[in-house]
Amino acid sequence: GDSVTQMEGPVTLSEEAFLTINCTYTATGYPSLFWYVQYPGEGLQLLLKATKADDKGSNKGFEATYRKETTSFHLEKGSVQVSDSAVYFCALREAGGTSYGKLTFGQGTILTVHP
């Protein structure tokens, strides 16, 4: 079955540091890939997405590129802020008619940014 693996957390960085959160996936076919962010006490917010190989999703300074050859979708940001402290989830949606409405999530990576 489909699966998503994220790097182990938590990740602790100083403000303005470079961020990478690794995400690899296993899926049949050509899934769509997503990054969501969850702030304390809230639901998930879509951060960015990519729907085909070599697509780059970007939003609020975050970027991720869909790499089919390495089955990866690593999240990066050049300079993190304290306000980026949250839990980040990588997710995939399998292509095809039997995967209606189902996202498969990684386990989440807790990011803490210190001033």
Next chain:
Amino acid sequence: KAGVTQTPRYLIKTRGQQVTLSCSPISGHRSVSWYQQTPGQGLQFLFEYFSETQRNKGNFPGRFSGRQFSNSRSEMNVSTLELGDSALYLCASSSWDGNGDTQYFGPGTRLTVL
């Protein structure tokens, strides 16, 4: 547009009771998915509804059920609650945007079973 809304935000129940959670999707969205989030199991897919029909279902016991109304609002029901049902229940709505559908999540309902 208003986002996905879920009610209630917090619930406390005791074992053996049943509970109903409600989700109102973003206007125009016809697909609603439900997820359970726990520290141990992470985010797990419960089921998805589209045009009042369940199209997909995750690996949860029959105590978990749902429905969708003609206005796309959805409810999920958990009967005979167990301690392990304590979780954050998230619903998400989606609409085809020409590049695949993207799910937008509500704030969740925090269920505590005592």
